[in-house]
Each structure stands twice: as C-alpha cells, then as structure tokens.
Amino acid sequence: MKTKIKELRKQRKISQEELALAVGTTRQTITSIEVGKYTASLVLAYKIARYFDLTIEEVFDFSEFNEVNK
Amino acid sequence: MEKYRKTIRKRMILCGFLAAVAVGLGILHQSEFFDLISLYTPNEALAGFQAGLLSGFGVLSLLLLYKYGKAVKDDTKLKILYNKEYDERQNLIRQKAGMPMLMITSGIMIFAGIIAGYLNEIVFYTLILAAMIQLTLGAMVKIYYMRKM
Numbered sequence: 001m002k003t004k005i006k007e008l009r010k011q012r013k014i015s016q017e018e019l020a021l022a023v024g025t026t027r028q029t030i031t032s033i034e035v036g037k038y039t040a041s042l043v044l045a046y047k048i049a050r051y052f053d054l055t056i057e058e059v060f061d062f063s064e065f066n067e068v069n070k
Numbered sequence: 071m072e073k074y075r076k077t078i079r080k081r082m083i084l085c086g087f088l089a090a091v092a093v094g095l096g097i098l099h100q101s102e103f104f105d106l107i108s109l110y111t112p113n114e115a116l117a118g119f120q121a122g123l124l125s126g127f128g129v130l131s132l133l134l135l136y137k138y139g140k141a142v143k144d145d146t147k148l149k150i151l152y153n154k155e156y157d158e159r160q161n162l163i164r165q166k167a168g169m170p171m172l173m174i175t176s177g178i179m180i181f182a183g184i185i186a187g188y189l190n191e192i193v194f195y196t197l198i199l200a201a202m203i204q205l206t207l208g209a210m211v212k213i214y215y216m217r218k219m
Contacts, residue, residue, distance in 0.1 A: 021146070024152075024153050024156070025158070025159070026153055026154055026159070026160065028159070028160075029157055032159060032219055037219055041158050043158075
C-alpha cells in the first residue's frame with residue numbers, strides 16, 4: 001500500500017525513530033510501511049494519522065481498494 | 071509503562087536465577103558430583119559441550135540482565151524495548167516463525183538434553199540435535215519474513 005508517511009516526515013523533519021517512538025512501533029516497521037512491504041493495522045494507521053494531525057485517508061492511499069463489490 | 075517496568079523487574083529476577091543455576095550446575099560439573107550419580111563416565115567432548123551450553127545460558131542470562139537493567143533506569147530505552155516487544159509487525163513475524171512455542175520447546179529440549187547427558191549419551195545428542203534443527207528452521211523462517219514484510 002502506498003503512503004505519504006515519508007514525505008510528511010521530510011516536511012516536518014521527523015526521523016523514523018521519532019515517529020516509531022511516538023506511535024508505539026519500531027523503526028523497521030515504519031520503513032516497511034513506507035516502502036509498501038507491510039500494511040499497517042487500523043490502530044497503527046490511526047495513530048500515525050493522528051500524529052500528523054491528518055485523517056487515515058490523507059496519509060494512506062486506498063485507491064487500489066476503490067472497487068468494492070456491494 | 072509502570073506495569074511493564076514491573077514485568078521487566080520480574081524478568082531480571084528470573085535472569086539472575088537462571089544465571090545462578092547455570093553457574094551452580096557449572097560448579098557441580100567441574101566437581102565430581104555428577105560422576106558419582108551418573109550411570110556411565112561421560113566422554114570429554116560431551117562434557118565440554120554441556121559446559122559450553124551451560125556457559126552460553128549463563129552469559130545470555132547476564133546479557134539480558136544488563137539490557138533490562140539499563141532499560142529500567144531510562145524511560146526512553148524502556149519505551150523502545152516495549153515498542154519492540156509489542157510491535158505488530160514483529161509479532162506477526164514471530165507468529166509465522168512459530169514463536170514463542172518453538173523457543174519454549176527448544177529450551178526444554180536443550181535443558182533436558184543437558185540433564186540426560188549425565189545418564190545417556192544417545193539421548194543427549196538426539197535432544198540437542200533436534201532442538202538445534204528446530205531453532206535453525208525457526209530462524210530461517212523468521213529471516214525470510216523479516217525480508218518479505
């Protein structure tokens with residue numbers, strides 16, 4: 001899944017370690033989420049979005065899940 | 071975080087106990103105590119392996135004791151340790167690698183192997199080899215998922 005975490009971090013000059021410590025995860029997990037290897041849980045996604053004062057949709061790109069069968 | 075600090079303190083006590091047991095067994099190993107109670111005379115290689123494993127347990131316990139001791143005094147280090155332990159990705163990788171049951175069973179097998187070594191050589195080698203293969207496979211699966219996720 002694509003995310004804007006890396007650019008948000010760069011804008012606010014925050015390191016991966018600082019973000020990881022603030023949201024209760026590890027630097028390695030932040031790296032994996034940034035490169036799209038790992039999809040964060042709803043709780044972690046919420047914590048990351050809250051950290052940047054944004055909504056989950058503003059941080060995480062859900063466009064690949066837009067086609068939902070109703 | 072205070073609850074976690076208490077948990078770490080309990081672990082420190084356990085590590086201290088394990089280190090003491092390893093040292094105690096090491097002393098008994100060096101003395102002729104086990105020679106008196108064993109059914110056969112263990113060969114040099116077996117005795118050396120047992121001593122090495124015991125030393126390994128002792129050193130590992132002391133290293134953990136040192137690591138926990140530093141974390142208990144520093145809030146940031148404690149938070150990092152907590153995050154590492156409860157990190158969702160790490161937990162998923164551990165689950166996929168069969169942890170913590172794999173570590174528990176391997177630990178029991180190694181410990182049983184050390185004790186059995188004083189009574190029967192074949193049982194000792196079988197238990198240690200099985201535990202080593204189990205741990206190696208677990209480590210390989212863990213490395214695979216750490217790279218994949």
